[in-house]
Amino acid sequence: MRYLLMLLLSLPMLVAAADFDELTQSLPLGRVMQVYEDVAGTASIADVRAQAAAGNFKTHDKDTLNAGYSHSAFWLKVDLHYRPKAPDAQRRWLLELAYPPMDHIDLYVPDSTGEYRLVSRTGDTLPFASRQVRQNNYLFKLDFVPDQRETLYLRLQSEGSIQAPLTLWSSTAYLEDQPLRLYVLGLIYGVLLGMLVYNLFIYLSVRDTSYLYYIFYIGSFGLYQLSVNGAAVEYFWPNNPWWANASTPFFIGSAALFGSQFARSFLQTASCSRWLDRLLLVLIACSAVVVGLSLMTSYALALRLATALALIFTVVIFFAGIFAWWRGLRVARYFIIAWSAFLLGGVVNTLMVLGYLPNMFLTMYASQIGSAIEVALLSLALADRINAMREQQAQTLFDAGQKLEVLNQQLARSNQLKDEFLATLTHELRTPMNGVIGSLELMQTVDLDPELEQYQQTAAGSARDMMRMVNGILTLTELQAGRLKVYPEAFSLRAMVETLQQQFAANAASKALDFKVDLTPGLPDRLHGDSAKLAQSLECLLDNAIKFTRVGGLALRVSGKFAEEGRLALSFAVIDTGIGFTDLGEATLYQRFFQLDGSMTREYGGLGVGLAICRQLVELLGGRLTHRSEPGRGSRFQLDVEFDVVNVVQPVVAQSRQVHGSVRLRAPQDCAVLLVDDNSINQLVVRGMLLKLGYRVRSADSGEAALEFLRRESFDAVLIDCPLPLLDGLSIDSRIRALPGYAELPVLAAVVSAQGLDLEQGLTDYLGKPVKFEELQATLYRRVLCPKQGESADI
Numbered sequence: 064m065r066y067l068l069m070l071l072l073s074l075p076m077l078v079a080a081a082d083f084d085e086l087t088q089s090l091p092l093g094r095v096m097q098v099y100e101d102v103a104g105t106a107s108i109a110d111v112r113a114q115a116a117a118g119n120f121k122t123h124d125k126d127t128l129n130a131g132y133s134h135s136a137f138w139l140k141v142d143l144h145y146r147p148k149a150p151d152a153q154r155r156w157l158l159e160l161a162y163p164p165m166d167h168i169d170l171y172v173p174d175s176t177g178e179y180r181l182v183s184r185t186g187d188t189l190p191f192a193s194r195q196v197r198q199n200n201y202l203f204k205l206d207f208v209p210d211q212r213e214t215l216y217l218r219l220q221s222e223g224s225i226q227a228p229l230t231l232w233s234s235t236a237y238l239e240d241q242p243l244r245l246y247v248l249g250l251i252y253g254v255l256l257g258m259l260v261y262n263l264f265i266y267l268s269v270r271d272t273s274y275l276y277y278i279f280y281i282g283s284f285g286l287y288q289l290s291v292n293g294a295a296v297e298y299f300w301p302n303n304p305w306w307a308n309a310s311t312p313f314f315i316g317s318a319a320l321f322g323s324q325f326a327r328s329f330l331q332t333a334s335c336s337r338w339l340d341r342l343l344l345v346l347i348a349c350s351a352v353v354v355g356l357s358l359m360t361s362y363a364l365a366l367r368l369a370t371a372l373a374l375i376f377t378v379v380i381f382f383a384g385i386f387a388w389w390r391g392l393r394v395a396r397y398f399i400i401a402w403s404a405f406l407l408g409g410v411v412n413t414l415m416v417l418g419y420l421p422n423m424f425l426t427m428y429a430s431q432i433g434s435a436i437e438v439a440l441l442s443l444a445l446a447d448r449i450n451a452m453r454e455q456q457a458q459t460l461f462d463a464g465q466k467l468e469v470l471n472q473q474l475a476r477s478n479q480l481k482d483e484f485l486a487t488l489t490h491e492l493r494t495p496m497n498g499v500i501g502s503l504e505l506m507q508t509v510d511l512d513p514e515l516e517q518y519q520q521t522a523a524g525s526a527r528d529m530m531r532m533v534n535g536i537l538t539l540t541e542l543q544a545g546r547l548k549v550y551p552e553a554f555s556l557r558a559m560v561e562t563l564q565q566q567f568a569a570n571a572a573s574k575a576l577d578f579k580v581d582l583t584p585g586l587p588d589r590l591h592g593d594s595a596k597l598a599q600s601l602e603c604l605l606d607n608a609i610k611f612t613r614v615g616g617l618a619l620r621v622s623g624k625f626a627e628e629g630r631l632a633l634s635f636a637v638i639d640t641g642i643g644f645t646d647l648g649e650a651t652l653y654q655r656f657f658q659l660d661g662s663m664t665r666e667y668g669g670l671g672v673g674l675a676i677c678r679q680l681v682e683l684l685g686g687r688l689t690h691r692s693e694p695g696r697g698s699r700f701q702l703d704v705e706f707d708v709v710n711v712v713q714p715v716v717a718q719s720r721q722v723h724g725s726v727r728l729r730a731p732q733d734c735a736v737l738l739v740d741d742n743s744i745n746q747l748v749v750r751g752m753l754l755k756l757g758y759r760v761r762s763a764d765s766g767e768a769a770l771e772f773l774r775r776e777s778f779d780a781v782l783i784d785c786p787l788p789l790l791d792g793l794s795i796d797s798r799i800r801a802l803p804g805y806a807e808l809p810v811l812a813a814v815v816s817a818q819g820l821d822l823e824q825g826l827t828d829y830l831g832k833p834v835k836f837e838e839l840q841a842t843l844y845r846r847v848l849c850p851k852q853g854e855s856a857d858i
Contacts, residue, residue, distance in 0.1 A: 080142040080212060081231075085152040088236035092229040093126040097140040104136040104220060108171050108179045111138050111216060128227035132367060136167075137225060139217040145207035155234040157196070158203040158215070162228060163187065163293025164311065166221035170203050172213070179216060186221075187293075187308060191301035199293030205231075222308075222363035247432075248292070254435040255285040258442045276325035281438055283321055287314035288431055308362040312369035316353030319376040323347045326380050330387040330395060339383055346379055377406060401440030408433015492533045497833040500526045501748030508755050508836065524569060530833065531602065549683055553709050554594035556586065556633075560621060563598065567605045576609065577616030586623050587631060589709035596680045597704065600688075601635055603677040604700050608639035615640030615697070626705055635702040643692045677702075729848045731757030735777065736843075738762045739769040739795065740784035740813075749782065749813070752836050756843065766795040773802055780809040780847045784832075796826050809846040 081095040097120035099111060106114070114120065120140050130137055147154075160168060170183040183203055185194045196202035207213065219225055232240075259281045266274035289295035290310045300306050323346045327333065332340035353372050357365040381402050388395035411429035425432075503523040511519060564580045571578035601619070608617040617639040626632040681688045686704030736758045740746040746762055753760045761776065763769040769781070783795055796810045809827040813834050828846055830838055 080144040082144045082146050083231065084145070085147040085149060085154050087231075088233055089240075090231040091126060092141055092231060093128065093227075094124060095141070096123050096128075096229060097121060098123050098128060099138040099140070100130075100133075101136040101138060104134070106136070106138070108181075108216060111140075111218075112179065114138075115140055126228075128225070128229075130225035132224055132363075134222075136218055136220040137227070139215075139219065139227060139229065141215045141217070141229070143205075143207070143213050143215065143231070145209065145211045145213075147209050150209040154207075156205040156207060157232040157234050157237050158205055159230045159232055159237070160201040160217070160227060161230065162226045163199050163201075163296065164221070164223050164291060165201065165219060165225070165227075166223065166308070167219070168201055169218040171216040171218070172205075187296060188304045190304060191296055197297070199297050202237075222361065223311075223366045248294070251431050251435040252285065252289070255281055255288075255438055258438045259285070262442060273325060273328040276321050276328055277441065279321040280318055280325050283314050283317035284434060284438075287311065287318055288434065290314060292431070309357050309365070312357040312362070312365035313354055315369035315373050316350045316357060319372050320347055320350035320354065322376065322380065323350060326383055326398075329398065330383055330392060332383065332387070335387055335390050335392065339386060342379060343383065346376060350376070377402075381406060397440055397443055401437045404440060405433045405437035408436070495744065496526060496530050496533065497742075498744035498748050500530060500833040500835075501745070501752065505748070505751050505755060505836065520569070524573070527566075531606065534599070549593045549596065551592045551707075552594070553589060553591050555588055556590055556621075557582065557588050559594055559598055560619070563601055563605065563619065566602070567609060570606075570609050571617065574609065574612070576612055576614075579616065579618040581618060581620040583622045586621070586633075587708045590631065590706040591709050592704075592706040593684060596684055600677045600680045600684075600702060601637070603674065604635075604637040604702070607674070607700075608637050608641065608698075612639045612641035612697070617641075629708055630705050631708050632703065632705045635704075636699060637701075638697065638699045640697040643694045643697050729779075731843075731848070732759065734779040734843075734847055735759040735761065736847075737769060737772055737778045737781045739764075739766065739781065741765060742784065745784055745813075749784075749834055749839075752834065752839055753782075755836075756840055758843070766798070769795065770798060770802070773799065773805060778808070780811060780843065782811045782813065782830075784813050811842060811846065 081090060081092060083090050097115075099114055099120045101111070120138075128137070128139070158170075165186055166188045167186040168184070169181055171179040172182045173179050183195055185201055191197065194201065195204055205215075217227075217229075219227060259278055262274045262278050262281070265271075266278060286295065287310075289299070290307070295310065296307045300310070323343045327340060327343045327347075332343060349372055353365065353368050356368060381399070384395050384398040384402055388399055408429040408431070411426055411433075500523070503519060503526060506519045560580060560582055564578070568578055605617070605619065617637065620636040620638065621633065622636075623631050623633040678688050681702055681704065684704050686702060688700065688702050690698065690700045692698035736753055738746060738750055738753065738760055740749065740762070741764050743764075746764070750760050750762055761772055761778070763772055769783075772778070773781075781796075781799060796812070799805055799808065799810055812826050812829045813832050814829050828842055830842055
């Protein structure tokens with residue numbers, strides 16, 4: 064009866080036994096094992112054996128036990144029957160539980176007496192050295208003899224998910240299977256590492272924060288995979304069981320944090336959708352909380368929160384990509400494809416764990432394969448983002464170029480308007496200044512008491528300074544517009560130098576400065592060139608010399624030598640004992656509106672355009688302007704320019720004077736002058752000068768009125784203010800020449816500048832504006848009172 068009872072108790076065990084022989088490579092035990100749930104977790108091996116005898120173990124009908132998150136302890140009962148066909152064949156067997164995150168695993172095996180004893184205790188709460196075989200999965204060595212039946216008990220308990228993919232391996236088959244697994248895992252982790260390094264180099268090159276977030280996301284996700292697969296416990300922290308558990312929720316939270324931040328930057332949610340951006344910010348905050356709790360709270364709570372976070376994170380990021388794609392973001396398509404690969408891998412792995420898919424290599428590592436594909440595709444998405452950014456930058460540069468071109472056109476138009484405004488302004492300023500200077504010139508012909516004479520001289524000097532500034536502005540605008548050209552004509556070098564001496568002598572004397580003019584003897588006097596521009600350049604230098612000199616004096620030294628046949632190289636040196644200045648580059652000293660002291664409280668006034676005008680005028684003449692200065696000891700500016708020499712035959716002059724020496728001079732009161740000016744102020748001033756000189760004067764304010772006077776009366780000269788509007792397409796002087804009897808009539812023009820005037824087309828001579836009393840007297844004397852003598856003598 065005793066043997067019959069033992070046979071009856073062993074019948075369930077015999078039914079569930081898994082047979083294997085020496086040819087067996089691997090034997091999955093999921094469907095042949097029996098499971099008992101110890102809810103309290105306190106049952107001993109004796110209690111469990113009693114439960115087995117009572118039939119409380121349930122047969123498992125799936126490939127893998129998946130108990131989920133449970134506080135219970137689960138006992139696995141596995142019946143094995145070794146039935147080799149060749150009894151002499153020697154084999155070693157390994158029992159594998161392929162779930163590294165398991166906390167506690169106890170293996171009970173019967174001894175020779177039939178009593179069960181604990182032969183191995185391991186799990187990730189114990190150091191890595193507690194394992195029988197040093198692998199990331201849990202391996203237990205088993206020995207069998209032919210026809211041996213043996214029942215094994217495994218106790219499983221974990222604060223995380225409880226899964227038990229249990230397999231019996233031949234040791235040889237296990238070793239042969241490892242290379243493929245290691246190669247695939249190496250490929251997966253190699254992709255992760257390669258993408259991490261690749262994006263790190265790109266970040267260092269472009270400094271785009273999207274790449275930085277993506278680098279941290281790859282790092283966190285890779286370390287999470289290593290932690291779940293047990294490789295991190297095996298290679299990185301084998302002796303730190305606490306961190307082996309805490310690292311899993313920590314890296315899940317870290318991956319969600321940086322992944323959400325990467326999605327915000329990559330998908331540009333801040334500009335694409337405000338509510339989506341806020342949702343991602345909330346997800347980032349939750350991820351930070353999970354990261355913190357994984358270090359401070361229990362592993363069970365942290366892991367459950369991390370699992371919920373991972374689920375929410377995956378769904379939110381996926382729909383964020385779809386939304387960005389729907390809003391027209393091109394790079395979002397790669398983002399969606401990458402995340403789809405990750406989701407597909409996760410779904411396959413989950414279906415395997417739930418038992419709907421077989422537990423094989425592809426389904427076991429589907430999540431890791433999907434994550435590797437995701438990382439690679441996201442790297443492609445980032446590369447495409449660079450291309451998109453380049454295209455956007457190119458388009459932006461193109462648009463900016465077009466806008467810049469429009470702005471340049473507007474600026475050019477503004478500069479043109481500015482030049483036209485300055486030209487108009489200076490022209491309008493000349494009209495009242497002509498009246499002021501002319502009136503002051505007329506006052507010189509009247510006897511004044513000393514006090515009034517001093518006032519008159521002060522006003523005349525100030526008016527001349529004002530006119531010099533107006534002329535400077537006009538010259539500057541003409542230089543900027545490129546309208547200023549050289550108009551050479553014969554001139555007297557000595558006369559020009561004497562004019563400059565007379566012009567600046569009074570200013571120098573008013574400051575008690577010594578003004579010397581040194582003209583090298585023997586220099587030719589009659590030269591051919593643009594004397595007006597030469598004189599204007601020297602005026603700028605002399606004006607600055609007087610302005611910046613307190614004590615001492617200044618000098619104008621003129622020297623020269625023949626450069627080649629018929630050409631004279633002249634050097635004009637303006638030397639002063641003024642304040643001087645430190646050595647400045649030419650680009651600084653000769654720029655427009657530059658002043659050594661540009662403050663509103665500066666001691667010396669002026670517009671700061673004198674040297675700029677002087678430099679450009681000298682270059683227009685084909686010359687060169689140089690300088691040398693020392694603070695406190697004065698300055699020296701030297702102007703070097705070449706002119707053609709005019710040959711003058713003296714005997715002809717003498718003969719001409721002899722021939723016409725008997726010609727009687729005409730008296731001013733015997734001569735009538737027609738003054739043509741459309742400005743009443745200029746007309747009044749010049750008329751007063753003519754009357755002071757004794758001439759009879761008739762005034763006309765237009766060309767038509769002047770022609771009417773000439774048809775009715777007889778005149779000895781015509782003085783015209785230029786420019787006047789054309790009459791029937793012809794100038795007023797041409798119309799005058801066409802009148803009967805006026806072919807030889809002296810026609811004089813008052814002009815701002817003589818450039819462009821052609822004296823052979825009708826004009827007899829010209830006067831500079833503003834008209835000066837002495838110049839008007841000399842010109843009328845030469846052209847009206849004694850025209851034959853003046854022409855012969857070349858006065």
